[in-house]
Amino acid sequence: MRVSFIAFVLIVAPLLGCATASAQEAPRRTGGSSLTKIFESANVAASRGDHAIAIASYRKLIEAGVHDPDVYFNLGTSFAQSGDYPRAILNYERALVLRPNENKATENLRDAEKALEEQRAELEGEATIQRSSSISDAAYGTVSEDALAYALLIANLAFFVALALVSIGRRRHRWIYALLLASGALLLISALGLATKAGLLRDGPRLVTLEDRIALREGPDPRAQLRGEARGGDRGELVDRDGDFVKLRMVSGLEGWTRASGVGLIDSDHGRH
Amino acid sequence: MRILALLVVALSAIPWSARAAAEPEVTVTLSATPSEAQVGNPVRLEVRVRARGGSIEDLRLDDLKKHLALEIVSHQTMRPMQFSFGFGSGVQKESSIANIYVLRPRAAGTYEFSPAVAKVDGKIYRSEPLTLVIRPSTGDARDPSNPASAPDSSPGADLTGARYDPRAFLRTVVEPTEVYFGQQVNITVYLYTRIRLAPQSVVPSKPSMDGFWVHEDPITSLQFETVSVKGQQYRAYPIQRSAAFPQRSGELTIGPPKIAFDAGTGNFFDAPQRIERVGVPLTVRVKPLPPPVPANAVLGNYAIDARIDRRAVKTGDAVTLRVNAGGVGNVNDLRIDLPPIAGVRTLQPAIRDQQRLTNGQLSGTRSWEWILIAESPGTHRVPPIELHFFDPDTETYQAARTPALTFSATGATKAPEPTIQPVDAPPKPSTATFGPIRVYSALTRDRTPVRDRGWFAWLLALPPALFVLLWLGAAVSRHRERRGTTASAVQRKLIREAESALQAGDPRAFYDRIVASITHALDARLNESVAGLPHTQLLARLGAEGFDDDLNQRLINELEGADFARFAASGVNRDEMERCLKRTSAIIERIQRSASAS
DSSP states (O other), X not given: OHHHHHHIIIIIHHHHHHHHHHHHHGGGGOOOHHHHHHHHHHHXXXXXXXXXXXXXXXXXXXXXXXXXXXXXXXHHHHHHHTTOHHHHHHHHHHHHHHSOSOHHHHHHHHHHHHHHHHHHHHHHSOOOOOOOOOHHHHHHTTSOHHHHHHHHHHHHHHHHHHHHHHHTOSOOOHHHHHHHHHHHHHHHHHHHHHHHHTXXXXXXXXXXXXXXXXXXXSXXXXXXXXXXXXXXXXXXXXXXXXXXXXEEXXXXXXXXXXXXXXXXXXXXXXTOO | OHHXXXXXXXXXXXHHHTTOOOOOEEEEEEEEEXXXXXXXXXXXXXXXXXXXXXXXXXXXXXXXXXXXXXXXXXXXXXXXXXXXXXXXXXXXXXXXXXXXXXXXXXXXXXXXXXXXXXXXXXXXXXXXXXXXXXXXXXXXOOOTTOGGGOTTOXXXXXXXXXXXXXXXXXXXXXXXXXXXXXXXXXXXXXXXXXXXXXXXXXXXXXXXXXTEEEEEEOOOSOOOEEEEETTEEEEEEEEEEEEEEESSSEEEEEOOOEEEEEEOOSOTTSOOEEEEEEOOOEEEEEEOXXXXXXXXXXXXXXXXXXXXXXXXXXXXXXXXXXXEEEEEEOGGGOOOOOOOOTTEEEXXXXXXXXXXXXXXXXXXXXXXXXXXEEOSSEXXXXXXXXXXXXXXXXXXXXXXXXXXXXXXXXXXXXXXXXXXXXXXXXXXXXXXXXXXXXXXXXXXXXXXXXXXXXXXXXXXXXXXXXXXXXXXHHHHHHHHHHHHHHHHHHHHHHHHHHHHHXXXXXXXXXXXXXXXXXXXHHHHHHTSOOTTXXXXXXXXXXXXXXXXXXXXXXXXXXXXXXXXXXXXXXXXXXXXXXXHHHHHHHHHHHHHHHHHHO
């Protein structure tokens, strides 16, 4: 009786709250018919090969607040088909942030990187694109942030139910200890994953450089000493801002200030590129 | 297990307690050291905001960009942060941001800086304004980046291609600086340094060489020679060697080389310092080959030979013609056109190159292999093949020539076949197909991640909070149950013992149990022992607990009576003992009732 009561209080109450909250979120997912028209006209332009119009239309959707993986996928495809591979990489990355475990977007991203490498190798003899190589990004790359958030809630619930049964209940079965250990492990894994996805383990939001050979300087000033160059399509993190300038830390470890217009953020700031 | 539970609860509570809101204490400072300097002397400009209890959102010094005569040599940003924990005051965060600029004034004058602006928790705070006075140079201050201005520059120290720095600098040596189209230019980048460097930390960046075809001479180990520059001994490390061949005439620029390395003191406890240097760009003047230029003429000195692998074939069979051209120069530039041979179909040649750099001079061999298919019978003649080259030393054109070669074909005439694709087909553009475009989308708008939704934090906090409540409730319940059970059992036991003593006719033991029974009831009620208290103090204690005066008086009377009877047991009869037992039971009942009521 006591165990049943504890389980009821700890499980049913949070689930009721979750259901209510999800019901409140549901109306936000609706899209207007005008947005659908813009999307359809962008698709028509893209299939005609009119990439400039397609890109402008997809951007219009994003500026209107649409943050949808399919829109980013189509925008990335339009950029790739028009030969602008750094912007294609940026938008495929954004599509994968919103829908991580998607083969076609991953395949297109790799193709865009390969095409950029080939394009550069043809001009310079050899080329390499700098990609992120973080273990945590690789481990959680195929899991969505929302899935991790829900896993955290469930693991949190299960952990405290098991903890309550162990510390308050009179009958201590082995399965309760097994549940405690399993839910504790899941709690740690999902919390780490969520922290990774939320960027708490990084120094700043992830970015892609959009222009080739952008100058990275000592300070946020065009007169500051040059530290190095970043190539288009390279990955890095935005670690600081000062007016129109942003400080980048590239995957290679190179750091420096450059103008914000030369980079695109993967994790936020979707409206600009 | 309880300790574990408390730990989990305490950890869960930290994020909420950390958000204790308070008015931040903010200090914004703007300072220059020194505030008066001469042209060329470095000035340290520091902008700092320190906030206690608030979150710094922005720190700006807009006027720095207005003073173009103040060159920013370096910029460093520091963000130290401290947390302090205090009972009652929650978590206190003290954070600061400091932007430290090293400026080099390039013109005298008075530079006014309006206050630096900091934004903390949405509110704006300002520093005091600053005035920086730069006086004209008196001659002592020198621009170290310009070796020409350094008076101690010794005439023997050739520093062309370098931006001098007293500690370390890069120098690019280009030989020669005026060449003919296709002539080799040797480019060597040296690192001059007076500080100890960690060889494994050296990361050089190649200078850009647009307009050149470049053959790298890789440097596998850092070796130095000691040279004297401006009277100081430097170690000069060659860090990059290249043989470059201009591919167009005009002025071609070799970009500035770059390097980064760690300078260590050799002391185990000192962290290495990362040093970065950038060299200077250099220009190479490229002259066109003097007219008239023979067909396919290249720069260098070559010999050429040709041979065929068989002299007689059947029609339709193939003969391999191999031509080798070798010598000094860039064999990539060599071009040979095999003229058409009547009655012979010629396929595209396979080309192979071998190159080597010997004593700074690039040489090599280029081989062409043509497949010749005899389509008609008879004797076929491969005409002499000529290679024209220009010798820059004598400034004359020369030619190397192969002898004419012949082979014979027998059999019937073969009809021409479609041309076979070249052996070394040029690389095709990327064939990746992107897409396909998605025609359906939910067009999700303003999607807030689950973790940022308001209910997420509440749902996350709910299980630990409910657990804490349940655990506390269970603990209190267990405590009460245990205390109540124990007290009642002892009470009943004492009364039973008193009844036994009454039956046995043992007044001393009877009154002893009566006193113990009343005392125990009081102990349980007051949560403390009253056994040793004098009756006056006991009376006061009971009064303080809210017992009514009648009960107090009865209780004290019963205790005093029982005490007296214990020492005068012979004068007590059985009836009195039975009445005493009834009174005691009534008193204990009233004590317990008052306990329940309270």
